[in-house]
Amino acid sequence: LPQNWDITSDSITAMIAHELGLNKFIKVTDVDGILDYNNNDNEVIERISTAELSKMNSSCTDKHLPIFLERYSMQCIVVNGKYPNRIARIINEEVVLGTTIYPHNNIQTV
Numbered sequence: 001l002p003q004n005w006d007i008t009s010d011s012i013t014a015m016i017a018h019e020l021g022l023n024k025f026i027k028v029t030d031v032d033g034i035l036d037y038n039n040n041d042n043e044v045i046e047r048i049s050t051a052e053l054s055k056m057n058s059s060c061t062d063k064h065l066p067i068f069l070e071r072y073s074m075q076c077i078v079v080n081g082k083y084p085n086r087i088a089r090i091i092n093e094e095v096v097l098g099t100t101i102y103p104h105n106n107i108q109t110v
Contacts, residue, residue: 006063014068014076024075026090027061032080033099034059044097051104061101069103076101 010027017025033044037058050066053059060078069076079086079098086096 008062010062010076011064011068014065014072014074018068018072018074023073024077026087027076027078028081028087029060029078030080030082031060031078032097033078034061034101045099047100047102049102049104053101066101069101073103075103 013025013027033046034048034053034056035042036045037056050070053061054063054066061076065076068074077090077098077100079090079096081087086098089096090098
């Protein structure tokens with residue numbers, strides 16, 4: 001791994017999840033998800049492909065996360081950890097406020 005701020009715990013978590021044989025993981029952060037800065041409301045993007053995420057200038061994920069998600073055909077769900085019930089709801093496969101990142105060739109609903 002390159003030793004710079006383009007790779008943080010986001011990408012490392014993707015690598016560990018892959019080693020454990022998982023096809024998705026939850027990124028718990030302090031924001032509701034990836035925000036759409038192209039509109040005035042900065043709304044949370046519900047679903048985004050790794051290709052779309054790679055084109056964004058700014059997000060709450062590191063720059064290499066889309067590369068690892070694509071390489072491992074893995075999903076990442078970005079959720080606000082200030083609301084623990086959201087994490088439980090994701091585990092129960094319920095829809096919550098957050099962003100699901102899909103490999104660009106596999107964007108679909110959960």
